[in-house]
Amino acid sequence: MSPQEWLAIGLLVGFFLMLMAGVPVGITLAASGFVFGFLGFGETLFNLLPARIYGVVANYQWLAIPLFVFMGVMLEKSRLAEDLLDVIGHLAGGLRGGMALGIIGVGVLMGATTGIVGATVITLGLLTLPTLLRRGYDPAITCGAICASGTLGQIIPPSLVLILLSDITQQSVGTLFAAAVLPGLMLAALYCVYIVIYGWVRPNAMPPLPQAERDALPRAELWLRVLKVALPPLALVLAVLGSIIGGVAAPTEAASMGALGSILVVAVARRLSLAVLRDVMRTTTRISAMVLFILICAQVFSLAFRGLQGERLIEDLFAFLPGGVSAEIWFLMALIFVLGFFLEWIEISYIAVPLFLPIFNAAGVDPVWLAMLITVNLQTSFLTPPFGWALFFLRGVAPPQITTRHIYVGIVPFVALQVLGVVLVFYFPVIATWLPKAIGW
């Protein structure tokens, strides 16, 4: 191996060690990039850096990040989720696990409006966990359902993960949004099937709402409430996604309409105030800047890694693998799954994915399909202990009788369902590729 290849390995190892020690991700990326870039090349390599940074901070496409974050944080203030869940519990009637299905439904709707995993898990955890426990639900399955449906936001468009992946894979945001609709709904459906079966096998784990309480609410009034509660978020989702997928507005423009719509929804719910607005703007600024700071620092890392010909290193690694493209895809999937135990989606999508992408591009793999396999797989990274963010978030807001063990035990079947999801998308690529083709992207 050449000295440069050793430096490229040093870059990866140094990065990983600092990351594990607890240095913030962005600083780790930039620091390891600078050190190894200098060792390999000296100063000349980084003359390109300002132009790359400018390309991140003055980029029309990245405007979608603050806009979607703004929309999500704002909608969180309208307490939509709370009302939705109650209505779904009534709608489910005597079905066991009805309120758990409600969590999944709320997860899908919130995922389609916000795309911020942390916000969804926290909201679901705060609003639904105490209610379900009071209703006699089994803590483990409830925690599992909350974490799993809270993370649906990262695959159901609009989502930050898809926006970043569209940049990495050089696809349009609209294509990936369209491609992710069916896999996202498929995951939600898998969760629902599992919950219904579980409720059937273990009836006491998920009792329905008591008959008396259901009788107290007349049918007509229930449907009126359904309309009142579900209409604003549904309209917002349809407006945003419809205009993107239908090609009326670019994703960034649709995001601005969604953000404006979210202000209206909160205003109509009479929860808009200067304090709320200030809080939303500050949270939006912190989250968006945090994500874009990582992108800025990733520029340093990628300059150094490319300069040191790290890509050839990865190609050599793949040359050792037997079995052609399929085996290589499974290798990447296994790697992302394992990395998901330790790293978060931002790190995985900006480090692991770009390393392997040139190989799959050269092999003629459909980038949209590959992006969907990655996205479904990435969702496990939110859920697998010890670093699953969704688990931390839920832990932070769960009542004291919930133990970490409940959460870990509850999440296992849902992680298995996600692996099943990856397998399904792999053997039936049409799940990912049909919708973008059908609407002509």
Added chain:
Amino acid sequence: MTPTYAAARWAARIDRAVERVGHAASWLSLVIVVLMAVNVLLRYAFSVGSVWSQELEWHLLAPLVLAGMTYALQQGEHVRVDVFYAKYSARGKAAIDLLAGVLAVAIAVLVIRYSLAYVNQSYAINEISSDPGGLTHRWLLKALIPLGFTFFGLQAAAQCVGAAWRLTNSPSR
């Protein structure tokens, strides 16, 4: 006044300034939402639009991000892998924070160093938007990069002071 005391006061002052700038910059998020929504609505409803107002959209992203990243640093928002970090003693945490702070200052210095020439070049040729009717004074936008990282470096230095104090003043276990 001891040097330690002076450093602590200086750090606290930077910390407050950063918070204030962050709060001010956060209004940009609302401005972006409204500006973009108005641009879209005007275009679809009345077919009215201008290049400069569309360019202004992403011109506002740069100050939001470059001021926001320092605000996020001050608020402890930047993500890290905390599975080991959470178990460190107070001193261990302080040591990692100090390392992260020193690295952040170094990164800021390097980015400023490289970007000054970049800004100068833009200023020298009086760079403007390549689209007719676009915004001028492109160097001002580019100058936000070294400016933003100066700010970032100062906040990181202030946090180094805090971390160093915790490192020397907390019990080892």
